[in-house]
Amino acid sequence: xxxxxxxxxxxxxxxxxxxxxxxxxxxxxxxxxxxxxxxxxxxxxxxxxxxxxxxxxxxxxxxxxxxxxxxxxxxxxxxxxxxxxxxxxxxxxxxxxxxxxxxxxxxxxxxxxxxxxxxxxxxxxxxxxxxxxxxxxxxxxxxxxxxxxxxxxxxxxxxxxxxxxxxxxxxxxxxxxxxxxxxxxxxxxxxxxxxxxxxxxxxxxxxxxxxxxxxxxxxxxxxxxx
Amino acid sequence: xxxxxxxxxxxxxxxxxxxxxxxxxxxxxxxxxxxxxxxxxxxxxxxxxxxxxxxxxxxxxxxxxxxxxxxxxxxxxxxxxxxxxxxxxxxxxxxxxxxxxxxxxxxxxxxxxxxxxxxxxxxxxxxxxxxxxxxxxxxxxxxxxxxxxxxxxxxxxxxxxxxxxxxxxxxxxxxxxxxxxxxxxxxxxxxxxxxxxxxxxxxxxxxxxxxxxxxxxxxxxxxxxx
DNA sequence: CGCCTATTTGAAAACCGTCAAAGTATGTGG
DNA sequence: CCACATACTTTGACGGTTTTCAAATAGGCG
Numbered sequence: 177x178x179x180x181x182x183x184x185x186x187x188x189x190x191x192x193x194x195x196x197x198x199x200x201x202x203x204x205x206x207x208x209x210x211x212x213x214x215x216x217x218x219x220x221x222x223x224x225x226x227x228x229x230x231x232x233x234x235x236x237x238x239x240x241x242x243x244x245x246x247x248x249x250x251x252x253x254x255x256x257x258x259x260x261x262x263x264x265x266x267x268x269x270x271x272x273x274x275x276x277x278x279x280x281x282x283x284x285x286x287x288x289x290x291x292x293x294x295x296x297x298x299x300x301x302x303x304x305x306x307x308x309x310x311x312x313x314x315x316x317x318x319x320x321x322x323x324x325x326x327x328x329x330x331x332x333x334x335x336x337x338x339x340x341x342x343x344x345x346x347x348x349x350x351x352x353x354x355x356x357x358x359x360x361x362x363x364x365x366x367x368x369x370x371x372x373x374x375x376x377x378x379x380x381x382x383x384x385x386x387x388x389x390x391x392x393x394x395x396x397x398x399x400x401x402x
Numbered sequence: 403x404x405x406x407x408x409x410x411x412x413x414x415x416x417x418x419x420x421x422x423x424x425x426x427x428x429x430x431x432x433x434x435x436x437x438x439x440x441x442x443x444x445x446x447x448x449x450x451x452x453x454x455x456x457x458x459x460x461x462x463x464x465x466x467x468x469x470x471x472x473x474x475x476x477x478x479x480x481x482x483x484x485x486x487x488x489x490x491x492x493x494x495x496x497x498x499x500x501x502x503x504x505x506x507x508x509x510x511x512x513x514x515x516x517x518x519x520x521x522x523x524x525x526x527x528x529x530x531x532x533x534x535x536x537x538x539x540x541x542x543x544x545x546x547x548x549x550x551x552x553x554x555x556x557x558x559x560x561x562x563x564x565x566x567x568x569x570x571x572x573x574x575x576x577x578x579x580x581x582x583x584x585x586x587x588x589x590x591x592x593x594x595x596x597x598x599x600x601x602x603x604x605x606x607x608x609x610x611x612x613x614x615x616x617x618x619x620x621x622x623x624x625x626x627x628x
Numbered sequence: 629c630g631c632c633t634a635t636t637t638g639a640a641a642a643c644c645g646t647c648a649a650a651g652t653a654t655g656t657g658g
Numbered sequence: 659c660c661a662c663a664t665a666c667t668t669t670g671a672c673g674g675t676t677t678t679c680a681a682a683t684a685g686g687c688g
Contacts, residue, residue, distance in 0.1 A: 240542065240543075240546045241546075242546055242547070242549070242550030242551055243550075243551070243555070243622075243623045244550055244551065246549075246550040247550075248545065248546045248549045248550055250542050250545065250546070261535065262535050262538050262539045262542070264535075265531050265532050265534075265535035266532060266535040266536050266539060268539070271539050271542055271543065272542065291528065294524065294527070294528055294531070295524040295525070295528065296524070298520065298521040298522070298524050298527060299521070301520065301524060301527035301528065301531065302517065302520060302521065302527065304531055305491050305520070305527065305530055305531055305534060306491055306492060308491075308531060308534040308535060308538060309487065309488050309490075309491035309492045309534060310492050311538055312488050312534060312537055312538050312541060313488045313492060313494070313497050315538060315541035315542060315545060316466065316476050316488070316497060316498065316541060317466075317497065318545055319474065319476065319541060319544055319545055319548060320466045320467075320468055320474045320476070321468070322545065322548040322549050322584065323468070323472075323474045323548055323583075323584025324468030324469075324470055324472040324473075324474050324584065325468055325469065325470065326470075326675075326676095327675080327676070329469065349633090349634065349635090350634075350635070351633090351634075351635095357549075358548065358549025358550065359676080359677090360676080360677060360678080361634090361635090362636090362637090362676090362677080362678085362679095363675090363676060363677070365634095365635070365636065365637090366636095366637090366676095369636080369637095379635095380685095381633090381634060381635075381684085381685060381686075382633095382634075382686095396469075397469050552643080552644095553643080553644070575665090575666065575667090576666075576667070577665090577666075577667095585644080585645085586644080586645060586646080587666090587667085588644090588645075588646080588647095588668090588669090589643095589644060589645070591667070591668065591669090592644095592668090592669090595668080595669095605667095606653090607652085607653055607654080607665090607666060607667075608653095608654095608665095608666075
């Protein structure tokens with residue numbers, strides 16, 4: 177019996193939205209489902225890439241460790257989003273580790289199977305190209321930010337980026353925010369503390385709420401030169 | 403009369419290596435050629451994306467400006483490499499500016515034409531996916547580096563990355579190196595000066611030669627803790 | 629209730645950016 | 659062929675941002 181919830185996620189997923197019911201069923205047949213508890217690892221940086229994945233339910237954190245031991249969070253992914261794709265499309269080891277941030281269900285599709293599927297479904301190939309293009313754009317934006325902006329700007333932009341995806345209430349700790357913006361917990365705290373005083377954000381343990389996105393956007397633009 | 407030099411570049415290009423002669427001719431017919439003097443701009447950040455490009459001859463520098471006015475060099479591209487693709491595949495304005503770093507010939511293919519070409523040539527679509535995957539991997543690596551490492555490590559890794567692509571002699575100024583590593587000219591100079599004293603690199607105006615990649619790799623790993 | 633994690637605060641120092649300035653190669657025009 | 663302009667290189671001093679280290683508090687989960 178087909179799993180309709182699974183098909184629904186596939187259908188809603190940006191990459192597969194162009195498929196009809198038959199094609200979705202075909203794709204669905206290729207996929208295996210895996211379930212994880214919070215904080216389990218789906219794969220580790222350096223693992224051989226057999227599968228790429230799509231989140232059905234829950235949340236995935238993709239992280240990479242610097243030589244100093246410090247970690248950097250490359251991205252979070254939620255339902256309908258794919259991850260682990262860089263490794264698969266390049267046939268090299270996973271460049272980062274994927275860890276669940278909640279109880280999570282994911283669909284895995286074997287590399288070779290997906291590649292032949294793509295060969296027969298050019299629209300999906302083009303969708304995949306679009307998704308990768310978008311990720312590349314995001315990555316380049318963040319590169320520029322990390323290279324040229326102050327921590328305050330980086331944090332403001334990180335918050336805005338997350339909020340664009342997840343809405344005004346963000347389920348992240350300061351630690352995670354710091355790891356996404358490329359700074360330390362303490363500095364992240366000091367800055368967010370100021371933002372709280374200025375009533376731009378609010379925060380409780382593990383959650384950050386954006387109160388005034390406009391002011392945050394101004395902050396992200398640059399130092400208050402006037 | 404077909405331009406054989408052009409076809410040769412297309413053939414050598416990673417994305418189109420799977421095409422046969424007829425398909426290459428078909429693709430070549432879609433392309434227009436543009437020629438530039440050094441330091442001219444092919445497109446500016448924010449321009450509408452009509453074309454994506456492939457370098458035939460010369461060198462392209464892709465840069466992006468931070469709100470502080472500081473610029474960041476996202477990438478350099480040489481013969482056979484494509485650029486401007488992020489904008490085209492996402493149908494959003496170019497996310498960065500492209501400037502020639504030498505007398506340069508490029509091929510431009512119109513967005514819509516390329517997308518239909520992809521639809522009929524799944525192998526090219528998959529090649530495109532591979533190239534994008536590789537770029538995404540590189541971008542994520544650099545993200546991690548910029549976020550967590552000291553300038554010395556960032557410079558060391560930038561040099562290694564460039565050298566992996568271009569060989570031991572790199573045609574860059576300290577200014578450009580600084581803009582790629584996300585630091586200032588002065589700091590870049592101070593660090594490279596040390597590297598020169600330790601005989602890890604050599605440099606003359608506008609050129610940097612890597613003498614000892616192993617030592618550089620050690621430096622890139624992290625601070626000399628032992 | 630106790631442990632673990634997240635939050636919060638403080639002080640000192642390191643790192644790096646900024647400003648200022650001078651020297652030096654490269655190429656251009658006279 | 660030389661003078662000059664330009665851009666790249668080089669050096670020094672200072673100050674600010676951010677990291678680092680240390681420690682105390684508080685909230686949530688078992």
